[in-house]
Amino acid sequence: MRCAVLCWIVGKAALDRHLADLGAAEWAFVTACNPRSTRLDAAGNADRMARLDAVLRDRGLAWLAGSGQGAAGDWPAEPSRLVLGIGEADAVALGRLFGQNAILAGGRGQAARLVWVAW
Numbered sequence: 001m002r003c004a005v006l007c008w009i010v011g012k013a014a015l016d017r018h019l020a021d022l023g024a025a026e027w028a029f030v031t032a033c034n035p036r037s038t039r040l041d042a043a044g045n046a047d048r049m050a051r052l053d054a055v056l057r058d059r060g061l062a063w064l065a066g067s068g069q070g071a072a073g074d075w076p077a078e079p080s081r082l083v084l085g086i087g088e089a090d091a092v093a094l095g096r097l098f099g100q101n102a103i104l105a106g107g108r109g110q111a112a113r114l115v116w117v118a119w
Contacts, residue, residue, distance in 0.1 A: 015027070016108045016109060018084070019084060019085070019107075019108050020108065022062060022084055022085055023085075024062075024084050024085030025085075025107050025108050026085065026086060026087050026088065026105070026106070026107040026108075027082060027083060027084050027085070027086065027105070027106055027107065028082075028083045028086050028088070028090075028091030028094070028103050028104065028105045028106075029066065029068065029080055029081070029082050029083075029103065029104035029105075029112075030052070030080060030081055030083060030091060030094055030095055030098070030100065030103050030104075031049070031052075031068060031078045031079060031080040031081070031098070031100065032045075032048035032049050032051060032052035032098040032100075033045040033048060033049065033078040033079060033080075034078060035048070035098060035099025035100065036099050036100075036101065037101060039076075045078070045079070048098060049079050051098075052081060052094075052098060053081070055094070055097070056081065056083060061083050061084070061085060061086055062083075062084045062085060063081040063082060063083045063084060064081070064082040064084070065079065065080075065081065065082075066079075066080045066081065066082050067079055067080055068080040088105045088113075088115060091103050091105050091115070092105075092115060092117050095115075095117040096117050096118070100117050101116065101117060102114055102115060102116050102117055103115050103117060
C-alpha cells in the first residue's frame with residue numbers, strides 16, 4: 001500500500017495565519033487521483049480532480065492546489081488539494097468518496113497526521 005508524503009515549502013506559521021484569517025482551525029490534504037493505488041491515465045485523474053473540485057466548491061470549502069509525492073519517488077506526483085476549514089471526519093469521508101487509502105490532516109498549532117481511510 002502506498003501513501004503520499006506531504007512536502008510543503010510554505011511555513012507552518014504561514015498556514016496557521018491563513019487558517020486564522022479564514023476563521024478555520026483544521027485542514028486536510030486530499031487527492032482524487034489513482035484510487036486504491038490503481039494508476040489511472042492523466043485524463044482519468046484530471047476528471048476525478050475536477051469532480052473533487054466540484055465537491056469542494058459545492059460545500060463552500062476554501063482550498064489551495066498542491067501535489068503529493070511518495071518519499072521513495074517510485075510513484076508519480078499526484079495533484080492534491082489543501083482544504084482549509086475541513087474537520088478530520090469530513091476529510092476522511094471525502095477520501096473514502098474518492099477511493100483513497102489515506103489523507104493528511106492537521107490544525108492550527110498541530111503537526112500533520114497521516115489518517116488511514118477505511119473502505
